[in-house]
Amino acid sequence: MKTDGQAHATRTLWNLLHAWWRMMPKEKRSLANADAAIRQAREGIDFLAVLPAQAAQAVLKTYFRAWKNCWEGPADAPNFKGRIRTVMSVDIPQGRDLNITRVHRRWGMVSIPKVGRVRFRWTKDLPVGKRADTENRITGARLVKDALGRHIAFRVQTLEAEPAPRQGPEVGIDMGFSVPRALSDGTVYEHGEWLTGKEKVRLLHLEQRAAQRKRHRRPGERASRRLQHTYDRIAGLRAKAKRRAMDWQHQTTTRIARTYGTVGVEALTITNMVKSAKGTVEEPGTNVAQKAGLNRSIHAEAWGRTVTLPAYKTARRGGTLAKVPAPGTSRRCSACGLTTSGSRESRAVFVCKNPDCGWSGNADHNGARNVLHLYRRGLALVPAAGRAVVRRAKPAAAR
Structure with a gap:
């Protein structure tokens, strides 16, 4: 074409x-x-x-x-x-x-x-x-x-007319793995696998076929039409999974922007969080494979879009999206406000070690409540700016 x-x-x-x-x-x-x-x-x-x-x-x-x-x-x-x-x-x-x-x-x-x-x-x-x-x-x-x-x-x-300031409920959002999006009021947003069982089997079969055909290719030789066709089918399945993930994120953030007037999120430096742990030849890193798996999980959940998408959606409805400092939100008890060692017993459970408190619950829910507490205490950073009145239509499939 x-x-x-x-x-x-x-x-x-x-x-x-x-x-x-x-x-x-x-x-x-x-x-x-x-x-x-x-x-x-x-x-x-x-x-x-x-x-x-x-x-x-x-x-x-x-x-x-x-x-x-x-x-x-x-x-x-x-x-x-x-x-x-x-x-x-x-x-x-x-x-x-x-x-x-x-x-x-x-x-x-x-x-x-x-x-x-x-x-x-x-x-x-x-x-x-x-x-x-x-x-x-x-x-x-x-x-x-x-x-x-x-x-x-x-x-x-x-x-578009400038929206009037919206006085709606306040909520904090915590991003995790066991619960992808946890809100301070107890609401959770979860998702399943982006590919069905048959699609996973097909993807594995295509990857094995591509690896087998690649072994017969000489160094520097261009990929054959059959191998390129296999690569295209693999890319199609991965693109389908990515589009489903984007659709889930848009639906989730739109629902949050419609429900709440003020949304608080963690000011995460994702670029630093996903750095490799390989180190150098003189000082090699430790737990490299575990850190690589953590980086893949962070990329898969796309934590950055949890900030960029609600930023313009809340501004379009007159709401506010505020960022709060991230350090300590996952280790601080949302009931008593103290940070004790060993409270995060696992990735999904938080148990306060303060003898006068002893609160226990979901770790992601505890982090979301801490995010909301930090915002109410006036510790929010500069609010994320909304987009301009120019918006784009959804892509249309050309035939």
Whole structure:
């Protein structure tokens, strides 16, 4: 499909731009010089001609924004994009080029520059036709190809009234493993396995087949079509599990934002929590395998989204999301407020060793109550800011 060629051209243009950035002196690294280099590359390389000029400008803006995020925030510096690990995507920065029409209750048509008319699955109402104006309109789109197929996500700009401050109940959230999300009022949110039993068996069978076929490949030899097809099926199952996890997190955080006016969470430094314990050759680490398993569990539960998702959902409803200091929330007794050694008998049970208290209960529930207590004591950090009024529509499957 032509969109695949545009996606590869987008990745190649990014790599060329990054190579140009590293080669140029600092005094010549400017937006105007980069734009001139891109125009020269598109004229001299026929492969890049399949990419529309506006999409090439979007690559340039994204690259400079990546450097700005690196200089001003905790983001890493941009790097080269590999062919295998990079998501194939093309950005359409201007919405007037899309010419969206709805042809059926479930289907719509959109114009893609240098591709033509493409049919997509209509999954959410869009401001098109008479519903579009200067305040509610489509500002662009993004084509994405992943393991589950091709999708198009429209950027929709809408004008929303500023919500009134909401005076609702307060709640603290603790993130764990035995109970993924525990609330201070006793509510728990749990989930099962993201893949069914048959899907797990199929995934194991595909991984074994891929390992067997990989043994017959010579060093440096490209993967055969059969091996690549096996890799694609493995990626499809893993993408399905990831999408189910995202759906559960969105439903959970939306329910929390609708129910509570103030949500308190732990200010966790997840980047430091998931560092490897291998150490160095001079000072090797201990319990490396156990720490690696813990890191995989933290990544699987996606604790970071428990902060980012409720941040804009509570702000949109007039609520507040506050971060509290994380140290001590899992070892402090929520009944008496004392921290005693040996209170955390196991991962799931907390028993206070204070002879005057002796409270016992679920460890995650105890941590959630401590989070709420810290917020009520005025120890909350800077509240997480809400998003702007610009929101994005759900991705639609292109056919």
